[in-house]
Amino acid sequence: MKLEIQRTLVLSTGHITEKDGKMLDVFVKTLDQNIPLIVDAAVDGWRVHTDILELNLMDILKQFSSSFLKCLLLAYINDCEWINFDADGLVNDFMEQHEW
Numbered sequence: 001m002k003l004e005i006q007r008t009l010v011l012s013t014g015h016i017t018e019k020d021g022k023m024l025d026v027f028v029k030t031l032d033q034n035i036p037l038i039v040d041a042a043v044d045g046w047r048v049h050t051d052i053l054e055l056n057l058m059d060i061l062k063q064f065s066s067s068f069l070k071c072l073l074l075a076y077i078n079d080c081e082w083i084n085f086d087a088d089g090l091v092n093d094f095m096e097q098h099e100w
Contacts, residue, residue, distance in 0.1 A: 006081045006082060007078070007079055007080040007081055007082075008047075008075075008080055008081070008082040008083065008084050009071075009074065009075040009078060009080040009082070009083045009084070010083075010084045010086055010089045010090065011071055011074075011083065011084070011085055011086070011089050011090060011092065011095070012085070012086065012087070012088075012089040012090060012091045012092075012097075013044070013045045013046075013085045013086065013087045013089065014091055014097050014098055014099070014100075015067060015071050015085070015091070015092070015095050015096060015097060015098070016064075016065065016067055016068045016071060016085060016098065017065045017067060017068070017098050017100070018098070018100035019065065020064050020065050020067070020068040021046075021085075021100070023063055023064060024039050024046040024048070024085070025041075025046075027039040028040065028041045028046065038051075038052075042084060042085075042086065043086075044086050044087035044088055045084065045085040045086045045087055045089070046084075046085050047082055047083070047084045047085075048072065048082065048083050048084075048085070049081065049082055050072060050075050050076045050080060050081060050082065050083060051081075052072065066096075067095075067096045067098065070095065070096070071083060071085070071095070074095075
């Protein structure tokens with residue numbers, strides 16, 4: 001039996017800005033094949049595929065805050081294929097936090 005197991009980092013939505021959240025909402029609603037950013041709506045947040053860093057999509061990445069990019073990088077360097085931003089997710093003291 002073969003199993004495919006994907007690693008996901010779960011963080012609070014408080015680690016990204018409100019503007020980041022609005023941008024993620026736009027990407028959820030945009031099913032454009034020309035934009036290879038994979039964002040799924042979750043119950044209390046978003047799920048983002050980390051391959052955006054491998055694809056070197058600077059035009060897309062520069063629209064997000066440094067907080068968002070640091071979260072994405074944390075997931076990527078820990079071999080996570082996904083990052084789940086969850087309103088009920090863990091708040092980490094070592095990361096930037098935003099009220100919104």
